[in-house]
Amino acid sequence: MASALKEALLKRFNRSSKNEWLKQLSDEALMKSYINGSYHSYELIVKRYKERVFKFIYFQVKQQQQDAEDLTQEVFIQLYRKPNNFRVESTFSTYIFAIAKNIVLNHHRTVSRRIKSADNSITTDIIDEACMHSNMVNIRQQQAYINAFNQLNVEDQQIIYLADKECFSYLQIGSILDIKTGTVRSRLSAVRAKLTNQLRGQLNEM
């Protein structure tokens, strides 16, 4: 009886220490572990990336939370089903954002009409939340920014988000969007100029 209890405790200890050990692994090592059959490694990856992926998608679906969550789930389902698509020599963060990018693009291709019809109800939630964090000048600027951002096409939204919110390098952005570094540079410059002009126009109207 005592030995059975001891064995059970030991097993539990081993499991929890293994889980603790997994938490310290890099994303790439976790992916390797998941490919070798560890579902817990997959769960840890989800924990690490779910918020970042969700927010990336959230700003490309006109701030529709449910759509963003559904698409985020799709991203992680794809990761679950095809872990072997991940090349160990690449960085996991760029890999998961590349999946998210493709899923959003597909989503826009299939349900573009629905998104357009929801166009006008975009900013209320986010600005309500912003009220708690910022002063009135910032709120006006943020509202203007969201309006300007939502008028960009999805590809422009993606590149600006990856650079300005995720702070990825040009090389990483090129890898995620599958474009050359020079193209990243020129497109970012063009999109920022567009945003600046729209912001200026909107702030003058307010």
Add this chain to the structure above:
Amino acid sequence: MKCNIVLNLLDSYADNELDDATYLSAEDHLKTCDSCQTQLNDIKQVKQLLLNLPSPSMNTSFEKNLQLKTKELKNKQRIHWSLSLAASIMLLLVIGNTWLELAPTDVENQEYSKNVQADPFELDINNFLNSTQMADITLTMECEELSKGGNCTFSEISPKS
């Protein structure tokens, strides 16, 4: 560094994507050029706005829902594998059965092996003898020094008594 060059580099400058030497040259220019500095401030403002933009938290049940979905997928995969396995076994059984039906029996196999191994000369003679018996005749045959390459000749063919 001139304005037109610096203006082209402003985004890379703001994103810290320039090499050290170019960065320092651009920095020197920006210290003295208000026009370029204004452009840089616009870029920085746009960057800062997105960085500070609030976004809602995810639904707390996200991970649980995902877990359910992955379990569902796993079960589907199991069913798929089981069905594939069953279909493969069925196919093998059908192929095996067809093969058994078409394959020669043991008796046929023995006959075949016997025929294959039999001396062609003996085979012909036996066949001939069988046919002659069937036709109710008797055959007398003489063979001369077969070991030295001699031939056999039919010396007499008469009706069976």
